[in-house]
Amino acid sequence: MAEGEVALSIAGLIGYLAVAYVIGRLLVGVFVPYPSSLLRVTSPLLGGSALGIVLWIYGAVHIPWNPLTLLLPWFGAAIVRRKHLLRAFREDWQGVATEIRFLSQLGPLELVLAVATVVMGAVYLLNLVTQPVLGWDAIAMWLFKANLYYTQQAVDLGPISTDIRRNLDYPPLYSLMVASMYTITGHLDDILGKSVTYLFFLTSVLGFLTEVRGFLGRQLALTFTFLVAAMPIFLPAIFSFPYMGWADYPVATLMLISLLHLVHGNRTGDRASFSFAIVFASLAALTKNEGLSFLAVILIVLAAPSVVTSIRRKKMIVPSIPLIAVVLLSLAPLIAWQLYLKLNGIQSARVVGEQSVHDLLVLLPGKVIATVRAIRAQLSFQSDYPWIASGYILSLGLSALSRSLLALPLVAIVSLQAASYLIVYLVTPLDINYLVSVTFDRLMLQLAPSIVLLLAIAIVPYLATPSDRPDRPGQMSALEPAVRRSPVGGEVSR
């Protein structure tokens, strides 16, 4: 029966989400005894990523990929940590019950947005498990690699090493997460496999709402969250089929969640948040190469206050051991991937080509004009681009006038990430019209959630009336002072 097939697929996806949630809570509990709401809500994405990375390790040491080998160790860990896990489940259930009570206090517009968000989420779930696989990158790269990894039960690009158009240098995390869905369900189902994207949707929307409610009023928090959930630019990735099974939406949500943790750390002084900002940035870098520049920018922005302080005090600030451990653990899979590429002679796509710096500078004015023309050809007032651009410009203006210490790091990160995309356009040896036509929409998709967060932060210093204030008393006092503490922690060396 067709209805049975669809119900089974939905059950399979829900089962995957449940497994990711349990593993995520287990992992978080090891490192953070009392995690924040944001960390609890975003932990399922850590769990889903862990499933993929474990498969990678299994492949390297020739452990078979099947439901037993993948889930049994976690089941054992859950038994050992059962008291902690049960406490975690009780905490999360209390959080859910609080949210349900919160729903009953919503005004009409807020209720419309909340209901619309839930309905959109349900439709996305249905479409991700039923819509056909048609997108170019899904068929040529992401889902093809998932099938390859699952079939050979290892991450081995050897059989396709001559297929350079499959972007062999792209990191394996998304394909491994799809393969983990195959492993858990016990069979290869391309249509169901792409539904792992739902984990990214759910985590990013819930994480965003959880965090912004700490500093925005109820109505504004829901309005911004609705944007993150339902902006039309996301529809091709989670509703209709063009980008289903592609990795741009996952990268966008990982970048957003990393920034949410950064904001949380700056707001509350919770140093674990900075560690998780790096973890999620590393996962973005393990998903697509655009995540590498994002990770670099995050590390620079996090380290900058400590470097400045070191220079001023003329003494070295030593990062805390836990932070060093987190950074190294986060970078380990990335380093392993780069080593794998080097050892197997797989080259990264050339951004710069054979041009010398002198040639690039000579060609730069012409490239700028060509790039602007190519981007202008993509712009349409019927698309989200004018709204995203306006949101970004408004955020810049608000942040510049308020000089908010919360907003400025985000302005730097989002601007530098956008600049890195622009630099690629300016130095690429490829035809710029072609490159912009096939990448602009997806790069904007990657930036869109971060720009919404940036605007949400930028408005905070201007919130003054009681209706704008957040629901929870005492939060406003956490806004500024925490920012001045060094995120790196540790003591000034003597």
Added chain:
Amino acid sequence: MTPARRATFLRRVTIVFVTAWAVRSLIVSGDAVLHEHMGSALSTSPWVIQASAGDGFEQSLVRIRTSIPSSDRVDVVWNNPPDYYYAYFWSTFWLFPRKVTVLGDFEPAQLSRADVLVHVRLHNAPTADVIGFTVLDVYTFPDYIVTTYRRDG
């Protein structure tokens, strides 16, 4: 303008902008969702939908994958595909894990290594009579005719 009035002005501008953005998103995305055929999505097997999505070549691959052994070596023969890489990537994906080669014509040296041939042609193109192979299936679509052949013996 005093700082307080400026702050109030900027707050109002931002709230109006964000609200307008959200309403616009609700209208555009909501319209897409309302036009979604939820009933048919729930009552139709996803693989039935997949098998009728895309062009004739794509639809044929979804059917061929269930009709030939996974160890077969496959040659896809397509004289003038819209894009070579479209033929290559789609064949290798849907026929995975089979070894697939995409050819522009029937090449005897290459054919000697294949277990199955997939011939894609337009309606006005002649059928192929391939020595050493027997017709397995013919899939007719409005745009293409896709014929599969199995090696004799």
